[in-house]
Amino acid sequence: MSSEFVVGLDMGTTAVSVLVGEFTADGETRIVGAGAAPARGVKKGVIVNIDEASASVREAVSQAEHMAGVEIRGVCASVSGPHIRSFSSRGVIALPAGRREVTARDIEKVTEAARSITLPFNQEIVHSLPQDFAVDSHPGIRDPIGMSAMRLEAEVHIVTALGMPLENMMKVCKKTGLEIVDMVFDPIASARAVLTREEMNLGCLLVDVGGSVTSYALYHGGTVRASGVVAAGGVSVTNDLAIGLRSSASVAEQLKLSHGVALASLAGEEEKVMVPGVGEREPREIRTQILAAIIEPRTEEIFTMVKKQVGADPYYRLLGAGIVLAGGGSQLRGMVEVAEEVFDLPVRLGRAANLMGLSELVDSAGWTTGVGLLLWGGDRIAAQGGGGPADRVRWMFHRIKQMANLFS
Numbered sequence: 001m002s003s004e005f006v007v008g009l010d011m012g013t014t015a016v017s018v019l020v021g022e023f024t025a026d027g028e029t030r031i032v033g034a035g036a037a038p039a040r041g042v043k044k045g046v047i048v049n050i051d052e053a054s055a056s057v058r059e060a061v062s063q064a065e066h067m068a069g070v071e072i073r074g075v076c077a078s079v080s081g082p083h084i085r086s087f088s089s090r091g092v093i094a095l096p097a098g099r100r101e102v103t104a105r106d107i108e109k110v111t112e113a114a115r116s117i118t119l120p121f122n123q124e125i126v127h128s129l130p131q132d133f134a135v136d137s138h139p140g141i142r143d144p145i146g147m148s149a150m151r152l153e154a155e156v157h158i159v160t161a162l163g164m165p166l167e168n169m170m171k172v173c174k175k176t177g178l179e180i181v182d183m184v185f186d187p188i189a190s191a192r193a194v195l196t197r198e199e200m201n202l203g204c205l206l207v208d209v210g211g212s213v214t215s216y217a218l219y220h221g222g223t224v225r226a227s228g229v230v231a232a233g234g235v236s237v238t239n240d241l242a243i244g245l246r247s248s249a250s251v252a253e254q255l256k257l258s259h260g261v262a263l264a265s266l267a268g269e270e271e272k273v274m275v276p277g278v279g280e281r282e283p284r285e286i287r288t289q290i291l292a293a294i295i296e297p298r299t300e301e302i303f304t305m306v307k308k309q310v311g312a313d314p315y316y317r318l319l320g321a322g323i324v325l326a327g328g329g330s331q332l333r334g335m336v337e338v339a340e341e342v343f344d345l346p347v348r349l350g351r352a353a354n355l356m357g358l359s360e361l362v363d364s365a366g367w368t369t370g371v372g373l374l375l376w377g378g379d380r381i382a383a384q385g386g387g388g389p390a391d392r393v394r395w396m397f398h399r400i401k402q403m404a405n406l407f408s
Helices: 050-068 104-115 163-175 186-194 197-202 234-245 249-259 288-310 314-318 335-343 365-385 389-405
Strands: 005-011 015-023 029-038 074-079 085-094 123-135 138-141 151-162 179-185 204-209 214-220 223-230 272-275 284-287 323-326 347-349
Touching: 005 050, 005 163, 005 186, 005 365, 015 050, 015 365, 029 050, 029 365, 050 163, 074 163, 074 186, 074 365, 085 104, 085 123, 085 223, 104 123, 104 151, 123 163, 123 179, 123 223, 151 163, 151 223, 163 179, 179 186, 179 365, 186 204, 186 214, 186 223, 186 323, 186 365, 197 204, 197 214, 204 288, 204 335, 214 288, 214 314, 223 288, 223 314, 234 249, 234 288, 249 272, 249 288, 272 288, 284 288, 288 335, 323 335, 335 347
Parallel strands: 005 074, 074 179, 204 323, 323 347
Antiparallel strands: 005 015, 015 029, 085 151, 123 138, 123 151, 204 214, 214 223, 272 284
16 A cells, blocks of 8 residues: 555455545545455355455455556455454553643553453454543543643443454455555444444444444444444345245345345335246246345344344433444345334434545445545544655554564
8 A cells, every 4th residue: 555545455254345545635535446356265254265265355456456556555454253342441540740731642551551451362452442531530521632630541442353363364465465554343444434423423323234244333422332243144134035935045145136125014015026946947926025024034133133232331322313224234125114113213324425536436335344444544544644655654564563463
């Protein structure tokens, strides 16, 4: 990744996508290239065959490089899977006696203190995101920089992942000539692309329906309050259709995408679809309501699983902006309506807005994670690299060194 570009790599269960964005001098990210390939060697968000996964990444990268006219080396990669865990941790530091004003360095130190915890075996920290601060035991402070204090506390949202899946992802990237500059949990990346600042402040639950897993991130007061994963997604719906229709998975997937309806009441009584026969069997015509009757219970179950996990969080009762759906699995007709019934909250389908460059290429819910990775990478470069080309290169190599040392 050159000093003028950011690259997002979204390695999902069903597809691998790569986006190239140009980071402009005024801080904007302009999409200049995109590539996608069917995901091979990935199961439930975890790499199970390095050679096959590498081939998929190489294909998507080649497309993106050709379109953007650049050589891709460093990427901001998505992380997901049922091995993801998240929780809150508190850090506390005392300010030096000769200096009683909170600085950005103090924020780094108190966040690092919150990270200094004993993790379960083989778990690695992916994110440590500050939520709230307390200055001299006065809580609820969003930005303490510049305040006078003797003691600084921070509540930090920690996201962890198993070390082996992360290491295997790094191996896949290395095999294709790539370096991972940063890793971002799927729903946090998607939220960066589709949530507005107002939604993050009022309280909003981002639900990213992927291939084999569905992940979520709950925002309130402008920051992440909870996040997690449930082990079900769009592939679960496809498998149900294959069993219910006595058809192959490929046929079931095609029918789901072309005629699938997540809410049976939305399927017209006269709507019909032709189901190809298996083997020497003749094709048969069925009503779309039959597809919906198979799909609806699974989509309802997915959202119910999310609600069960996040519903006990105190911030769940404060979702003033409701629910936003993202991910390829959210594109089925009726998904918004099913989610509204399960969560009993207003729901909208997330779309990345106000994009520059080749925005029409990624104008669907399936690209939200990739767009979020680009914006996340741009944010990091602007915040930590100072905006200058030389500084951005130094920051890039600093992050590469951090990722390389993750498993040392």
